[in-house]
Amino acid sequence: MDRPGRNMRIALLDFNKGYPNQGIDNIHDILQRYAAEKGLELYLDVFDVRQRHEIPDLSYDVYISSGGPGSPLEESATVWESRYFKLIGDLISHNNVALPTERKFSFFICHAFQLACKYFKVGALCRRKSTAFGVFPVHKTLAGKSERIFMGLPDPFYAIDSREWQVVMVDKTRLRASGMEIIAIEKERPHVPLERAVMAIRFSPEMIGTQFHPEADACRMHDHLLVPEQKQRVIDQHGIAKYEDMVQCLADPMKIRLTQMSVLPEFLEVARQARMQRQEAVV
DSSP states (O other): OOOBTTEEEEEEEEOSTTOOOSHHHHHHHHHHHHHHHHTOEEEEEEEEHHHHOOOOOTTOSEEEEOOOSSOSSTTTTOHHHHHHHHHHHHHHHHHHHSOGGGOOEEEEETHHHHHHHHHHTOSEEEEEEEEEEEEEEEEEOTTGGGOGGGTTSOSSEEEEEEEEEEEEOOOHHHHHHTTOEEEEEEOOOTTSSSOOOEEEEEOSSSEEEESSBTTOOHHHHHHHHTSHHHHHHHHHHHOHHHHHHHHHHHTSTHHHHHHHHHHHHHHHHHHHHHHHHHHHHHO
């Protein structure tokens, strides 16, 4: 039985391509904790987008798209990407005609954020000069200072960043004309001859995405990095200095925990409140 404000149907789109990851587990933890705090029944279905080409229909209230490995540019014209882009288009079309209380909410993380930027033709998507890996400060823009999902966070706040790609050179005039807003950017990099990369965008009142990982669990990631095999893999890929810096930053879990406890839970709360308004309208 549908109980607006007391239950929520969530589609979790897994972009990890079969590679082991903590992101999906972390999202599960956030959803379960949020449901317990609000007394909700969550109906969660997971879709393997890149391996099995699984795409949800429009029966869900919330769509969360995960991060994942690989280039967001190399997979153009793949079956799964065309289906995923169709889903985004269908959600936009639905929201354009639906009552505010009937609209669907979407969150894009890391790889999925890059794909969303590709879909919306937001700026230039290019490879970074070096891989971003670690705990980094994220700076709010003017729009970001009043963004609800950031309201519980300082400026700057800290987040896990793990990527080889970035979105830069955004046409801000065209962005505003489309109703989109950049709400966070990366730290300033004076040694790089490019503007600061985009770290979060509100694509619409119902669609938002972050380049960073708001689901990251500092304690879980810290313990994971201490496993010898994982330690060696990180050192091989990023060097001993980056590994030691990462472990040291993660030793202060509140830096990341505050982000984890704020961003996705507040996004879910916005979606829940929309459903509660529907219930109140019926009553």
